[in-house]
Amino acid sequence: xxxxxxxxxxxxxxxxLFLVLVVLLVPRLYLQYRxxxxxLLAEAVEKARIIxxxxxxxxxxxxxxxxxxHVELNSDRYGLIPVVSANRIGQLVAKDLNxxxxxxxxxxxxxxNAPDSYEQTALxxxxxxxxxxxxxxxxxxxxTPVFRYLQAAYVxxxxxxxxxxxxxxxxxxxxxxxxxxDSSYHYRVGDVIGAVSVVIPMEQIERQLSASxxxxxxxxxxxxxxxxxxxxxxxxxxxxxxxxxxxxxxVTIRKTGHFTERLPVPAQDEIGELVNGFNAMSExxxxxxxQLEESEKRFxxxxxxxxxxxxxxxxxxxxxxxxxxxxxxxxxxxRELLGEPLDRLFxxxxxxxxxxxxxxxxxxxxxxxxxxHLLKGLRKDQSQVRVEMYVTIVDTGDRPFFTATLREIxxxxx
Numbered sequence: 001x002x003x004x005x006x007x008x009x010x011x012x013x014x015x016x017l018f019l020v021l022v023v024l025l026v027p028r029l030y031l032q033y034r035x036x037x038x039x040l041l042a043e044a045v046e047k048a049r050i051i052x053x054x055x056x057x058x059x060x061x062x063x064x065x066x067x068x069x070h071v072e073l074n075s076d077r078y079g080l081i082p083v084v085s086a087n088r089i090g091q092l093v094a095k096d097l098n099x100x101x102x103x104x105x106x107x108x109x110x111x112x113n114a115p116d117s118y119e120q121t122a123l124x125x126x127x128x129x130x131x132x133x134x135x136x137x138x139x140x141x142x143x144t145p146v147f148r149y150l151q152a153a154y155v156x157x158x159x160x161x162x163x164x165x166x167x168x169x170x171x172x173x174x175x176x177x178x179x180x181x182d183s184s185y186h187y188r189v190g191d192v193i194g195a196v197s198v199v200i201p202m203e204q205i206e207r208q209l210s211a212s213x214x215x216x217x218x219x220x221x222x223x224x225x226x227x228x229x230x231x232x233x234x235x236x237x238x239x240x241x242x243x244x245x246x247x248x249x250x251v252t253i254r255k256t257g258h259f260t261e262r263l264p265v266p267a268q269d270e271i272g273e274l275v276n277g278f279n280a281m282s283e284x285x286x287x288x289x290x291q292l293e294e295s296e297k298r299f300x301x302x303x304x305x306x307x308x309x310x311x312x313x314x315x316x317x318x319x320x321x322x323x324x325x326x327x328x329x330x331x332x333x334x335r336e337l338l339g340e341p342l343d344r345l346f347x348x349x350x351x352x353x354x355x356x357x358x359x360x361x362x363x364x365x366x367x368x369x370x371x372x373h374l375l376k377g378l379r380k381d382q383s384q385v386r387v388e389m390y391v392t393i394v395d396t397g398d399r400p401f402f403t404a405t406l407r408e409i410x411x412x413x414x
Contacts, residue, residue: 109184
């Protein structure tokens with residue numbers, strides 16, 4: 001806290017502006033990053049949904065065309081089996097997109113379509129929850145971050161030819177997949193036969209996210225930095241510079257004692273009111289200082305022109321006024337005696353003033369101040385002079401002082 005108190009206002013404002021920039025910018029960038037991340041993941045889901053929809057439509061289209069054309073499936077036309085053709089087309093598309101697209105099932109015929117552990121779990125969830133039609137989430141494959149999407153595939157009439165009653169299946173299918181050994185028969189319309197599985201490397205998504213976020217970060221950071229800079233410039237012009245000018249003016253007045261200069265009013269706002277108030281106060285102080293200076297000048301002229309010696313001293317006895325007539329009587333200049341004790345001007349009289357004259361005066365009662373007292377003065381050359389002294393108390397409230405009027409007693413004096 002001591003360091004903070006010792007910082008200049010400009011430094012404090014710069015630190016506060018920096019902290020405001022950080023407080024506003026960091027959460028904003030984080031939220032934008034999350035929004036863009038969610039947006040890209042939503043886009044990945046949409047892409048995967050489109051891919052699975054195309055794979056499903058491909059299978060349905062091939063099945064429809066086989067029926068329209070009365071094409072009989074056999075071992076030579078194995079590639080025309082709807083699910084097989086859809087799977088192979090998906091693999092070709094996957095090469096172009098750097099994705100993995102395939103059909104998988106827990107009751108499979110082609111071991112190449114065997115589900116991995118993740119797909120096995122997802123298939124069980126799709127089978128158990130008929131309201132769940134797809135699963136999309138981020139996970140890893142062999143330690144590599146990926147985005148996975150599984151869309152449930154449901155049995156329709158075209159599927160039953162190869163996966164329904166084995167007795168109605170084509171002979172070549174029963175020959176390749178004997179009913180007693182194959183679990184892919186006995187499906188009914190509406191059953192979950194498997195799923196279209198899409199795997200998208202997160203590297204692609206993260207690359208898009210990084211590029212998008214970089215642009216967003218530059219744009220947002222630039223906006224906030226420009227906002228803070230403009231705000232800082234406004235504070236400097238509207239607050240700091242007028243305050244600096246005000247402080248400089250106060251220092252100048254303290255050094256010179258002149259109240260003649262005025263500060264320009266920057267604007268008719270709170271700072272302007274402060275400057276106006278300072279100018280008004282400076283003008284009043286200037287007028288009072290001029291009056292005080294004139295009064296002091298008159299007082300000094302009065303004191304210096306007095307035919308009597310006048311000295312003024314504090315309750316401690318220290319002299320702070322020694323007029324010209326006092327210089328003539330005692331032979332000292334005012335400069336020599338300022339700050340010196342009053343007792344230096346008088347011959348010690350232990351019988352009358354055992355603790356010294358100034359100490360006696362400081363504790364004297366009111367009647368003593370009403371009389372004129374005869375004393376032996378001591379000149380600078382150590383010669384003595386008889387003087388009459390009349391002392392008055394000047395009560396200023398906080399620090400009273402005494403004035404002594406002295407008159408030399410000569411042989412002709414009465």
